[in-house]
Amino acid sequence: MASKPRTLYEKIWDAHVVERRDDGTCLIYVDRHLVHEVTSPQAFEALRASGRTVRRPDLTLAVPDHNLPTTARRDAAGRPIPIADVESAQQLAALERNAPEFGIRLIGDADVEQGIVHVVGPEQGFSLPGATIVCGDSHTACHGGLGALAFGIGTSEVEHVLATQTLLLKQSKTMEVRVEGVLGAGVTAKDVVLHIGGVLRAAGGTGYVIEYTGSAIRDLSVEGRLTVSNMAIEHGARAGLIAPDDKTFAYVKGRPYAPKGAEWDAAVTWWRSLSTDPGATYDKVVVINAADIVPSVTWGTSPEDVVPITGSVPAPEDFADPSKQDAARKSLDYMGLTPGQKLTEVEIQNVFIGSCTNSRIEDLRAAAKVLKNRTKAANVRWAVVVPGSGLVKRQAEAEGLDKIFLAAGFEWREPGCSACLGMNPDKVPPGERCASTSNRNFVGRQGPGSRTHLVSPATAAASAVAGKLADVRELG
């Protein structure tokens, strides 16, 4: 075993095998389980119905994020402000009831640590390199940016993990996506992952766990790596991984849930040993030249519909596959776009800066840098910044970023998933367009009839100023 060179994924997998079945299926131990209010109620309900308990509440952390309004949650006297949407309120109340009932730590809606689970996990040091991390949310792949094997699960699997702290899994195939070279000015981690999505297509990663490698990935900050890994699911991959290095360790060190003292040193030694061995092979390798990546934007209703901001809306005939031609026709119709139209001529009415992909402090700094001494265009009706957590919000305020956003005509909100998927009141109205730093441009994703263009925080900010999708490099 020890002599065979292994990939990062294979090493983490091997370290978590509880039992291996004859057919190759493994019972895999789960180190960290994040729970939010949308995909957990039915799991807790099933545990209750069968008289089962949570095996490791200490390895489980509950955080409400999807339904919470991003407006004030407490009145001047500190009392909770009732949530207007009855079903949202009911789902949040279920989590507040279930977590203590099953002995699970809950970060409440008014706690400064509250935020989007995929922002909170790394921020609290709950998510660690080399760990297996699951959550009933497909963007769990995000934590792979730390070198964790992290993936989304369904509610039945949430129940399975709560009851057994394990999952029954088949090992995935491995894919290396190597991005070599230096990113150009104005090109961010989000542009990298949008570009990769355009290359791999929406299903190119199905059945694979992707390891992102290469100098351009290594040069990214840890937050940038979280952004890349976050969208692994948008190319169909179960998980994304980036080898942990000194930057990762510096990021994790000192965080509340992170190991301390001698245990920290032992952990770092182990984390260093996890990198893919020389000579290990992947089932598939895709190589991308960093110099080919420019600020990117989606034009359609699948994350694979990516074009450079300098490009034009494609025509259905540009695609060889007849079913893709048909899908492109439907997308163009839904998006209200004409083939050949320059992306930088597409007017927008909304700008959303937030989501588990792009709501960390570096994202807000990048947007604020563009917006400083500028204001949103008159045709941009709604521009909003939703920090990824209360701690991100506080840090941004300490740096004066909130003032820049407010002066630019943006709203400055409380943390949560917000308009990424519009389960709370933050929605894009039907027929309106949004430059959004989120991760999905599906039909109706940001509200019924909403039209989403996925972009980086810098591009979103530049687009707000221009009133159209904009090339941040032109703003100077």
Add this chain to the structure above:
Amino acid sequence: MEPLREVGGRAIPFGAKNVDTDVIIPARWLKTITRDGLGRGAFETLRSDPDNLFDSAEFKGSPILIAGDNFGCGSSREHAAWALLDLGITAVIAPSFSDIFSGNAFKNGILTVVLPQEAVDRLMEVAKTDPITIDLEHQSVTTPFQDRFTFEIDPFRKHCLLEGLDEVGLTLARDVAIARYENDAATALPWLARTGQSLGEHTA
């Protein structure tokens, strides 16, 4: 879970590729805290068209759905599986499925059948006028016109579906092995076996 041996009847010749979970069940339907009643929101956007297949006299209540590549891509919401079940769909045939969706489907007793595009195209044709039959035991899909396509399925999943087994119960029976792993991990990987400190702010 109910045992599943055979699914037969009319199949909805849907055929679309990259059908994401927001199409199967939009986010606004995710606010429920039970598993029931999601059929009303299933394919809501498509069904706002009065001529949609799902509500047509011919296909309403059909137990089988035929779709294109990458069915169920997008979010992890198990509501997608619950919504299909509530519509009466217990089997989906497609050239490929998203990993998370096929897991969710299986755990709710929905059979996902992977067949090559040519076979799916032929079944789409037949489904317009005639019923089809999926036999899990023999891993085959047949039509009244002597078509017979065989499919692969994970043996464990097949066994669980045929017997209607509860996976949580099966794993709980492996308690000794899990406890042994936990003991070993407490020594070998203590930083994973337990969490560091308590909640709070980053002080480094």
